[in-house]
Amino acid sequence: MSPLAEPSRLPTALLDELDAFLLELNRAAAGMTLPLFRGDHGVSNKHERGFDPVTEADRGAERAIRALIAARYPHHGVIGEEYGEDRPDAEFVWVLDPVDGTRAFIAGLPLWCTLIGLRFQGRPVLGSIGQPYLGEIYIGHPGGSRLLSAQGERALQVRPCPNLTDALIATTDPEGCFNGAELGAWRQVRAAARLARLGCDAYAYAMVAAGTMDLVVEAGLKSWDIDAAIPVIAGAGGLTTDWRGEPVGTDGGQVAIAGDRACLEEALVALKRAAN
Incomplete structure (x- = not known):
């Protein structure tokens, strides 16, 4: 029911390469967000009415991710919350939310995440949900999902709940x-x-x-x-x-x-x- 690209459409070696790069992107983002979490995060408001916060962590993490993508895969596109679209119709497009849960971030609650997804031919094929303060990266693709943490690596599996x-x-x-x-x-x-x-x-x-x-x-x-x-x-x-x-x-x-x-x-x- 989810519009995923089939595993066979991406060679295993390429999928493994992109998976490893995704972990690299998470580390780069964490290098920008963690020093500002529960510190001077430089919060400002995006909107004239209401409150839609953005911090230096949001901007810095997205800049770091974009820089690595541009250096490693200059032909890939990027769609990001903070800095917009760059080649959104490319065959490979990275979709970024450097700090999902900015309100939690500025409140000091470790529920915010860094979201990094990759589309192949317009369909999500690889993604991660990173919570660096807890030292967790949930990463997945059509072949399976896993959690990387200080305790090691383990496969992820939803639980049955029919009711x-x-x-x-x-x-x-x-x-x-x-x-x-x-x-x-x-x-x-x-x-x-x-x-x-x-x-x-x-x-x-x-x-x-x-x-x-x-x-x-x-x-x-x-x-x-x-x-x-x-x-x-x-x-x-x-x-x-x-x-x-x-x-x-x-x-x-x-x-x-x-x-x-x-x-x-x-x-x-x-x-x-x-x-x-």
Whole structure:
């Protein structure tokens, strides 16, 4: 259900090379974000109305990632939250959110992540969810997903949860991110689920892949908010769809991430009523 490129479409040697480079990008981003976390992060507001924070960590990490891509793969394109698009129609395109969860970052909460995804011929094929303060990188492609941490490396696998009534679910901010119809749909899903957690941003995606959470529901996402997670979830055996149960579009939008198809289908009964 997620629009992943098939493993056979990329030679194994190239996939391994890109996988290793993805880890290099995570290390470079961490070198920019960690010194500023719980320190003088230079926060400013992107919008004249409301509060949409950006920090020197966001900008510095994206600059570092872009510099490495330009040096190693100058023919690749880049789409990033902070510095826009560069050759977005290239065969290979990196999709970057240097600090997903900037609000958590400026609050000192270790739930923010660095999201780095790679599209091949317009489809997500490789991605990582990095949380450098915890020393974790969740990385995945069509052949499988794994967690790299101080404890070593282990495969990621979603857990079975066929019933929404047994599910541990999450969203970032229902009051701030959902419109009226979306909020109503979320409340229906929340009422049916066993437990809900808020404010985890993309770290909740990693927890679905790791088998500790069952469902994440979001709306208003941009491509850089979700592209990196699609291969990680798929490689762990999970699903990423829009609120109609279709593949997520290249621009993001309404998204549901689940470890178990049956649980997802139950949630979609409510979500489809508010689907765009």
